[in-house]
Amino acid sequence: MTPYGALGLAALRGREDEARILIESTRKEVVQRGEGIGMTTTAWANAMLCNGIGRYDEALAAAEAGSENQNDLGLAAWSTIELIEAAARSGSPERATDALRRLSETTSASGTAWALGIEARSRALVSRGEHAERLYREAIERLGRTRLRMELARVHLLYGEWLRHENRRTEAREQLHRAYEMLSAMAAEGFAERARQELAATGQNVRKHAVETADRLTAQEALIARLARDGLTNPDISTQLFISPRTVEWHLRKVFAKLGISSRRQLGVALTGTRPE
Numbered sequence: 001m002t003p004y005g006a007l008g009l010a011a012l013r014g015r016e017d018e019a020r021i022l023i024e025s026t027r028k029e030v031v032q033r034g035e036g037i038g039m040t041t042t043a044w045a046n047a048m049l050c051n052g053i054g055r056y057d058e059a060l061a062a063a064e065a066g067s068e069n070q071n072d073l074g075l076a077a078w079s080t081i082e083l084i085e086a087a088a089r090s091g092s093p094e095r096a097t098d099a100l101r102r103l104s105e106t107t108s109a110s111g112t113a114w115a116l117g118i119e120a121r122s123r124a125l126v127s128r129g130e131h132a133e134r135l136y137r138e139a140i141e142r143l144g145r146t147r148l149r150m151e152l153a154r155v156h157l158l159y160g161e162w163l164r165h166e167n168r169r170t171e172a173r174e175q176l177h178r179a180y181e182m183l184s185a186m187a188a189e190g191f192a193e194r195a196r197q198e199l200a201a202t203g204q205n206v207r208k209h210a211v212e213t214a215d216r217l218t219a220q221e222a223l224i225a226r227l228a229r230d231g232l233t234n235p236d237i238s239t240q241l242f243i244s245p246r247t248v249e250w251h252l253r254k255v256f257a258k259l260g261i262s263s264r265r266q267l268g269v270a271l272t273g274t275r276p277e
Contacts, residue, residue: 003223004041010219011045012150014052014190018220019045025223025241040066040075047082051089052190059086060095067099077106081118085158088125096126114151117142121155124162132162153182157195169202180206217258222271224248225255229267 007026010019023042030038043066050059063086066079080103087096100122107115117139124135136159143152160175176199183192199206217225227237234248241248256262259270 003226004038006219006222007041007045008048011049012052012190013187013219014049014193015219016049016053016190018218019049021220021241021243022223023049028240036069037075040069040079042066044075044079044082047079047086049190051082051085052188052194054194056086056090060090060092064095067102077103081122084122084125093126096122100126113142113145114148117146117148117155118151121151121158125158136162149182150186150188153179153186153188154191156182157191157198160195161198164198164202173199173202173204176202177206217255221251221255221258224251225259225267225271228252228255228264229271 003022003026007019007022010022023046026038027042029035030042043062047059047063047066050056050062059082063079063083067076067083069076080099083099084096084103087093087099100119103122104119107119110116120135120142121139124132124139127135136155139155140152140159143155146152156175156179160172160179163169163172163175166172176195180192180195180199183189183195196206224237224241227240228234232240234245234252237243237248238245252264255267259266261267261270
């Protein structure tokens with residue numbers, strides 16, 4: 001199975017090196033199989049990764065690739081959401097407006113708090129003044145009624161960024177603090193760092209939250225462990241992931257230490273119930 005879960009998680013958490021490895025290895029796999037949804041998935045993950053770490057031009061290019069199939073109401077729509085943020089932040093409002101029109105056709109038909117909250121958040125990005133503020137508050141209210149904590153945290157982040165640019169520093173700090181605490185708790189490190197830097201720009205410095213990783217595998221370690229469990233040799237894994245056999249061996253030693261095992265034969269049982277950090 002293609003590791004879509006590990007891929008999305010690495011992108012969400014802003015672990016660029018790990019995410020890049022997963023993106024490239026997944027892209028290679030899905031091209032060989034002719035798996036179109038895989039290309040959409042890797043493009044969406046790349047767009048989310050780049051938005052999280054503030055590389056908006058790269059995010060825009062990836063999101064446009066991920067949203068090409070407009071008949072896909074799943075990940076292509078998610079890529080459209082990333083496209084709107086990337087376009088608005090990279091000085092391409094016309095591309096954001098066009099994407100918003102496509103998105104609203106889906107969200108208005110759905111009518112859920114999730115859909116309408118995302119639409120309000122996206123529309124706020126291409127709006128100004130009081131209208132933008134009303135939309136940010138609407139997005140917070142709607143997404144606050146869902147279980148989608150990540151999407152809610154991203155509204156607080158975007159709203160806080162907007163308030164700072166409006167020179168409303170005290171209000172900006174409130175939103176940015178909320179975003180930072182939520183994103184840090186979810187280990188969404190890329191977006192959390194965005195919030196931390198925005199807080200610093202308001203004149204308030206915050207310490208980075210430590211992330212406990214001792215007993216959990218990174219996305220890259222989890223992928224290598226699964227490949228080893230499935231019978232691939234170190235050279236096989238190195239070829240698939242575009243890294244050296246020595247790097248594979250180094251990662252496997254870390255995997256064995258974290259899982260408390262000593263051989264590949266134990267990976268099948270040891271990986272049950274584990275989750276990447």
